[in-house]
Amino acid sequence: MTVTHLKAAKHRPESDQADTRATVEAMLAEIRAGGEARVASYASELDRWDGPLLVDHDTRRAAAARLPESLKEDIRFAHANIRRFAEAQMRTVQGCEVEILPGLIAGQRQIPVSAAGCYVPGGRYSHIASALMTITTAKVAGVGHITACSPPRPGEGIPAAILYAMDLCGADAILNLGGVQGVAAMAEGLYGLPRVDILVGPGNQYVAEAKRILFGEIGIDMFAGPTDSMVLADATADPEIVAVDLVSQAEHGWNSPVWLATTDRALAEKVMQIVPGLIDALPEPNASSARAAWADFAEVILCEDREAMARVADDYAPEHLHVQAADLDWWLERLRAYGSLFLGEETTVAYGDKASGPNHVLPTSGAARYTGGLSVHKFMKTVTWQRADRAASRQLGGATARISRVEGMEGHARAADIRLERYAATEPGPAAAKTAV
Ligand SMILES: NC(=O)c1ccc[n+]([C@@H]2O[C@H](COP(=O)([O-])OP(=O)(O)OC[C@H]3O[C@@H](n4cnc5c(N)ncnc54)[C@H](O)[C@@H]3O)[C@@H](O)[C@H]2O)c1
Numbered sequence: 001m002t003v004t005h006l007k008a009a010k011h012r013p014e015s016d017q018a019d020t021r022a023t024v025e026a027m028l029a030e031i032r033a034g035g036e037a038r039v040a041s042y043a044s045e046l047d048r049w050d051g052p053l054l055v056d057h058d059t060r061r062a063a064a065a066r067l068p069e070s071l072k073e074d075i076r077f078a079h080a081n082i083r084r085f086a087e088a089q090m091r092t093v094q095g096c097e098v099e100i101l102p103g104l105i106a107g108q109r110q111i112p113v114s115a116a117g118c119y120v121p122g123g124r125y126s127h128i129a130s131a132l133m134t135i136t137t138a139k140v141a142g143v144g145h146i147t148a149c150s151p152p153r154p155g156e157g158i159p160a161a162i163l164y165a166m167d168l169c170g171a172d173a174i175l176n177l178g179g180v181q182g183v184a185a186m187a188e189g190l191y192g193l194p195r196v197d198i199l200v201g202p203g204n205q206y207v208a209e210a211k212r213i214l215f216g217e218i219g220i221d222m223f224a225g226p227t228d229s230m231v232l233a234d235a236t237a238d239p240e241i242v243a244v245d246l247v248s249q250a251e252h253g254w255n256s257p258v259w260l261a262t263t264d265r266a267l268a269e270k271v272m273q274i275v276p277g278l279i280d281a282l283p284e285p286n287a288s289s290a291r292a293a294w295a296d297f298a299e300v301i302l303c304e305d306r307e308a309m310a311r312v313a314d315d316y317a318p319e320h321l322h323v324q325a326a327d328l329d330w331w332l333e334r335l336r337a338y339g340s341l342f343l344g345e346e347t348t349v350a351y352g353d354k355a356s357g358p359n360h361v362l363p364t365s366g367a368a369r370y371t372g373g374l375s376v377h378k379f380m381k382t383v384t385w386q387r388a389d390r391a392a393s394r395q396l397g398g399a400t401a402r403i404s405r406v407e408g409m410e411g412h413a414r415a416a417d418i419r420l421e422r423y424a425a426t427e428p429g430p431a432a433a434k435t436a437v
């Protein structure tokens with residue numbers, strides 16, 4: 001396959017992971033020892049918040065009263081779309097049952113976790129949409145208790161729009177806490193809340209590292225690094241729209257890669273010419289983030305044909321993948337690795353980020369090679385069961401006893417033997433004769 005980099009990245013996103021890990025490990029150890037008091041002191045130290053940590057119902061109501069009706073309408077619109085999509089996913093969640101042998105029936109059930117914690121990032125931007133994406137999905141999955149947390153703003157607490165979204169989606173408890181202290185409070189079940197079974201939601205490197213360390217003790221949705229996006233464009237694409245879309249996602253942060261793969265050199269050159277002006281026209285600090293992301297992490301890749309573009313996409317496994325090219329059905333069939341796919345110029349990653357329905361909590365840094373994003377399935381446990389009648393038990397007993405003895409596991413063999421003895425007496429059958437090795 002022939003591909004040429006018209007613009008290469010200076011870096012691949014990687015954080016100072018060892019430093020972050022040491023900081024987060026120390027904080028978790030302090031919180032384990034110091035409990036709620038230590039959580040409160042971190043909130044004071046890191047987020048300058050000394051107010052109540054658990055948000056009460058009056059505060060929820062006051063937040064709703066403060067917001068303009070038009071914003072509440074928009075939030076309700078996005079919530080309805082996200083819920084509709086999660087409900088459709090829920091219809092794909094099914095148990096199964098099969099008669100494996102005559103008399104041996106086994107099945108599978110999907111059981112939602114009892115308690116989930118939803119982290120809603122809030123350091124830099126007010127991620128209203130992250131509240132909608134995480135809490136709605138947990139609610140539709142049937143999670144029994146949902147705690148949500150987000151960094152408080154000094155003197156304000158969680159911003160009113162995020163509180164409104166959390167309340168609308170059905171959060172049972174809301175914590176004025178961000179970062180490691182928020183994650184730890186939910187994982188440890190502080191403030192009288194249930195200890196969560198799973199922690200979900202995006203966050204900065206401290207949040208991601210806390211989730212990584214706690215994984216095992218509790219479940220998590222996925223490991224998440226800086227957000228990334230790829231546009232695939234052919235000669236039919238509009239270079240101005242492609243450029244605006246790339247800049248829109250570079251805004252996330254200085255280390256958020258955006259990639260363009262195209263079969264059209266003229267389009268690539270036009271996009272590279274327009275992007276700097278679009279970045280300069282953004283307000284600060286967004287412009288600085290996008291400028292750094294474009295300079296250090298962005299790539300523009302010229303491909304021989306659409307199959308080469310598709311291979312680049314499969315290789316990068318981007319979090320967001322946007323096709324602005326002819327024959328969208330071909331692309332939907334062909335592409336194999338992405339968190340969420342956007343087909344055609346009429347939609348855009350920003351729609352998915354905020355309002356359209358499919359989840360925006362997605363695998364980053366190539367994790368789309370092995371997982372999809374947040375869905376109702378992440379809140380469900382796929383568990384199995386079995387039952388057998390006596391005839392089936394005799395058949396299983398013979399094979400189990402023989403395999404166990406070859407493995408050297410005499411105790412296991414005897415669990416089979418006792419059934420062969422008991423059931424042989426009541427219902428002799430051909431299987432009983434097979435026990436001798
Ligand atoms: N992929 C997605 O779906 C998606 C969506 C929204 C946001 N995001 C990501 O979420 C992240 C949001 O990051 P953010 O920082 O704005 O908000 P955040 O809520 O993740 O982090 C803020 C918290 O970090 C903690 N913190 C800050 N400095 C610290 C330090 N030196 N030591 C210990 N703790 C410290 C503070 O306690 C604060 O509450 C970004 O990386 C963004 O890309 C991803």
Ligand SMILES: [Zn+2]
Pocket residue numbers: 227248249252349350353
């Ligand atoms: Zn985005």
